[in-house]
Amino acid sequence: MKKPVLVLGGGIAGIQSSLDLAEMGIPVFLVESSPSIGGRMAQLDKTFPTNDCSACILAPKVTACYNHPLIKTLTWSELLELKGDAPEFTAVIKQKARFIDEELCKGCNDCTLECPIEVKSEFDMGMGTRRAVYKPFAQAVPNKVTIDKKGTSPCKYRCPAHINAHGYVALTGQKRFGEALSLVREITPLAGVLGRVCFHPCEEKCSRQYVDSPLAIASIKRFIADYEIKQGKAPDIKPIGEPKSQKVAVIGSGPAGINCAYQLAIEGYPVTIFEALPVPGGMLKVGIPDYRLDKKILEREIDILTGLGVEIRCNTPIGTETTLDDLRSDGYNAFFLGIGAHKDTKLGIPGEEAKGVIPGVRFLRELNLGETPEIGRKVLVIGGGNVAMDAARSAVRLGCNVTVVYRRTEQEMPASTWEIEHAKEEGVKFEYLTAPLEVISDDGCVTGLKCQKNALGQADSSGRRRPVAIKGSEFVMEADCIIPAIGQAVDTGMFNTAGGICFQKNGTIVCDMNKMLTGDPDVFAGGDAVSGPATVIEAIAAGNKAARSIRNYLEGTDLSVEPFLLHETPIEEISFNGLARSGRARMPVLSKDERIGSFDEVELGFDEDQTVKEALRCVDCSICSECKACERTCRSGAIRHEQQDEIIEIPVSSVIMANGYDTSRDIPEDLGYGRSKNVVTSMEYERILSASGPFHGHVQRPSDGKAPSRIAFIQCVGSRDTKCDSEYCSAVCCMYAVKEAIITREHLPSVKDINIFYMDMRAYGKDFDKYVDSAKNKYGIGFIRSRVADVSENENGKLSVKFCDDKGSMTADEYDMVVLSVGLSSKKEIQKFFEKTGVKTDKYGFCWVNEMAPPLTSKVGLVACGAASGPKDIPETVVEASAAASEASKIANRIDVSRNDYSSYFIQEEQVPFRDVSKEPVRIGVFVCHCGINIGGYLSVDDAVEYAKTLPFVEYADQNLYTCSVDAQKIIAEKIKEYNLNRVVVASCTPRTHEPLFQAVLSKAGLNPYLFTMANIRDQCSWVHMDRRDDATFKAKELIKMAVGKVTFARQLVKQKIEVKKAALVIGGGMAGITAALEIAGMGFKACLVEKTGSLGGNAARLSTSPSGRIYEGYIRKYIDEVMNNPLIDVYLNTEIKQIDGYVGKYSTILSTGEGEKEIAHGVVIVATGADEYKPKEYLYGSSSRVLTQMELEDRLKDGSYDPDGVQNIVMLQCVGSRDSQRPYCSRVCCNQAIKNALVLKEMKPDASITILYRDIRSYGLNEISYNTARKAGIQFVRYEPECKPEILEENGVLSIKTYEPILGEDIKISADLLILSSAVVPSAENNKILAQMLKVPLNQEGFFMEAHAKLRPVDFATEGVYLCGLAHAPKSLKESITQGKAAAARAATVIAKDTLETEGTIAQVNEMLCAGCGACEKVCAYKAISVQEIKKRDITVKKAVVNAVLCKGCGTCSATCRCGAVDVNGFTDRQVVSELEYLLRN
């Protein structure tokens, strides 16, 4: 195996490079950072200038790339680092967590329909939405979902028990209350309790606070818990684990104990709770007053435990009478101590023992147990915590006059603010800065409290200011009852004697906090008993943690117990875009009057609308909320929420940078983008136009959905703009704007005006000018040469476009919609890599490429293609991609590696010999797929299977959950053997994606893969008739019937093999041909370079300097020498092609050389015949010595005969012979050549006056920089109109040029010592015509060769094995010709790198008996694959059509054309199609 190449970027460039390399037999790692391949092109609607549907032409390449056995596509991956040097690179790649198992994901989309999180779709440029679990677009490849997850949301992260607040809030927002509640119950049964009493630390971290205020998360939880009650539903929680035998004892039924028991019971353990008090619930029951927590809620949630089989024994204290040892001997295997902190802290002042001093915890307990503590009228509560507030507010409800005595001020009070507020509302008085000194009593009964006033001193260790007593401030407060509430402690008494259990000084239990394990190996603890008095949620967390430890202990597994949690989402990754401020929902409460004298709940809870609205305020910090709806939906179990990023290292021989571009360039504010919805970028507009876009291809204004009547396109947004540091031209915007304008007109004929505001119309590519002309003339698109100053929205919603027209005056016009043609900028995220790897870039961040040896970069072994090295359109990108593949293959070809080193990426399938079934009776197996619920949910698979069994020749029919799963594939193979099947039908999804997979199953089972047919009962049945089950079932049956009808007549097809002659014929010895020959030789193949003149180098040999001003001479010489001396290259000068015979892989050509004829054999042909400079007949050319063409100027500059002295005034005239009626194309090179030569002349003679007369300056792409340099250097640019071309006058031997100056609006006269004509590039029409006939390839109207496809096959011909490069294709620069030469070589190498060519099975076939030899088929074949030939039959010569199996693509146009029915298409034979019809229509 050759050493693999790494291709970075899965756009069209990366795909093309990968496919070329793989076809040459070189393995490729294609690394793409997004979840799917296809890149920008997948987002485009149509492509210019052919208006091809972008998706249609791209999709086959994408699929071919992804399915190629030698291409390993790593999507959702990043190249972090490239270590070492070529060819010993090591690529360090991060495979980002996709949170799914790619092997298992079937791409069915079930999960995306369930996901509650909706975010803006990147693919639709933010104009549509997608879910957190998503495929970027419907046809995305690979067909796998990705979960967009940026860590764990802060709310969930902050919650001590990690209750998934984000998840249940998201589900609540969709009114999926039941699911939301289940999510809470994964952690705790106490949803309703927590919704009321939790101090909700989640809300402290809620990111919504950075917009306005945090969400009322706890109240949302309360709603979903109450909703279940309102619906009259009982909690539906069942153990999920197998029933276990080991028993667990939980001591204490507070929140810690409840949760520990809950989690273990769910696991299947028998649990008994021992509670000392007469009722379960611990502090929840006896510590919290009813007006905060209705005890019915608590009881209901405790009932969940009993429902799970937990036994609760009240009045059963453990420790004294019954010990843990007793329980051990009763068979309990593990223990949890959740005994809480129920002991009061003493005040430590005299008189505390008096009657009427009731500690707060006791007071609340008695109250909650239904007793009525005797507290009299005047009550003093001492303390400032929540227990103090509970006691005070409870006492108020008992009709008392209550004062809270607190030693500091309100600010320092630890109680919740809202509690203090409520207490005040209810009439509780507060005595701040007051410390109790002594309880005053009379006859053992309390009468008052002696107090002392405090002042605040220095801050103490808690950060609060320490109270300092004021001397002499003692006073007495009257009281019937004093309730101290200054703290609680653990009642350790019971366990003093227990073995390994130890206590801290403060009475809490000593625990290993990781495992919640005490000194005894079977005793675990948690809650207040361990932490000291804390919160409910902390107790729950401890209980859960202990439960996990206990399970581990009982199962004897590792005691690491933390649940999996991703990192907390960093704030900078949270999107706050487009959020409007909205207030937090207000909790409805009982009025003050209703509260007094009643223990009814004060907070009434949100209603449904309030809750949903509140939930929808969530900003979705981490995007995915981990609500696990996807996990619940996925039938194939593919979701992996705990997945993590993976770093892999792969040795590669070279790297192709195909990283593409960004469109996120800063848009000048004046243009209204972001301020008005109806100002959109061009990429957004592409999505608007696209049939699969957010508006399904309807042209409409984003603001109101109305069809616009006037649309303006504004060019050069962020391009050709020195202000925003992007002075270069983005190369594609003129054309895509014209395309979008044309498509708009097609989609919306009612649109009144479409105007394009532009500076120069840069239609410099092949057939581009014709496209612009058709936009003007056929589609009525307006072109306004101008500069736009400003776009603003009027009160009437119209957009006012202010612009400076070509006369220099400011005008304004109103439009309904404005499209900004935003330019291309270098990819930001790649810059660091370039820097780290030492790859040179230009100042705009594009990868620097050697202009004489593109696409080589500054680093050996690293090549760049496409927009990585500058803005360019699709064909140029594809050409560069192939050229890059050529360079990469030269390196990879030299190094052999062991396949074992890459065995996990490239699997070699064994070939099993096929069983010959031709003599066997037909035996069909039908496999019907459920596809989870995708098919099974909408039609009856059972019925379909039963029906299939009744069809003729069906020997076996059955169903599978997922027929494409590995298991099901095995079953198919087994059934083929078991039932001796010789035809297979799979009824599932679409053959477009799955046919190759099932064909491979047949092959592995020893059956010819063409004995297979699919019935598409998902994409074309169950999914499109979702609410018509009967109809869908009936249709599925018929589709299966048709498939059976078709497969019955399937034949075993054999792929023929044809030996390849591993040599190339290159026609033309210019730079394109030279480069192609050198590349072919560089890859190790023979090349034969044929040149009709006596020297090599073509036009390039005449050039004096490169566009950047470098001297060419040495370079061109070097190339020529290399060709002449390369042992693999035969050069034939003064030679013409006489005859070409044969076809791809096997050509035989006769050359006519000076010394006679010579026959050569080769496998491929590269056409590089070049073009010439047009010899002008106008402008005194030929009659005045002062008139030269640009090439003649180059000659003089090169041989030194140009004398700058005496040449003061120079005029260059553009578009001579180009863009006129005779040659309606742009010659592409002339603007740049004129600018380059003008700069050279200016440098030779700085005071010379140089004027360039132009129509549009087409210094496309990075050439724009030279244009700017020229203007700065003082070169004059004067525009002329094609209607009034400049006139040349010669008076007394002096030349002058008269031209109409549009800005001045009058004629001007320029005198010229030298007039240089930028003359057109013209093909050598006659030569091309002869060659085209010999090769059976087409020419376009102008006489240039016509490639197979303008966008995606720019160097191929439709006829396989013939390739094209250089000026023979169209005018282009030297750099572009060199690139194309390499590209043609790469394409040619995909053929000659193979020893044999394999034909397709599904190709045309001629029945000679029927063929009349009329040749109708030959005329319609686009591939020249069928031709009428003379065949000898028993001494008679007859004419018959013959199919060339290598060239045939199996389209079948010939077959439908044949009048005798002699031509048929294997795999889609007439018999098969008719059989489908008969099976369907005959009952």
Added chain:
Amino acid sequence: MNEQTCHSDEIKENKTGQGTCPSVPSVPVWEPKIVAFLCNWCSYAGADLAGTSRIQYPPNIRIIRLPCSGRINPLYIIKALAEGADGVMVSGCHPGDCHYLSGNLYARRRFTMLKKLLATAGIEPDRVQFTWVSASEGSRFASVVDEVTSKVRKLGPNKIVGSR
């Protein structure tokens, strides 16, 4: 309810497309059967996209996949009608999009001719529909099916069947 009206809700077991209406047992309910010949690259892909996008359309069409619209022999259409199909839909790539360069253009020529012939033979031109659907036009595919189905429904059952 009027005894004579046959409400679609009442149709039980309409599995053969020739189900009967329970209130008028003798009247079979006619559902048009439409054969669609689609090219693999654009129209079949467009039909798949309608599925992935869950766009609902009438269940009357039966798709036959072919490599190119250029593959479709006019005789297939005649065969379909002769065997009793109530309508035929043919769809290929938009002009210029053909995966095989020009197959769809040959198809267009053939079907223009065929339609004229069918008219001469007394077959309503609306029974045979020729259209373009691209791989990204899922919703267009669905609306074309909608349109074709309703046109054929209006024409009523294929009369050739009875005369066969």
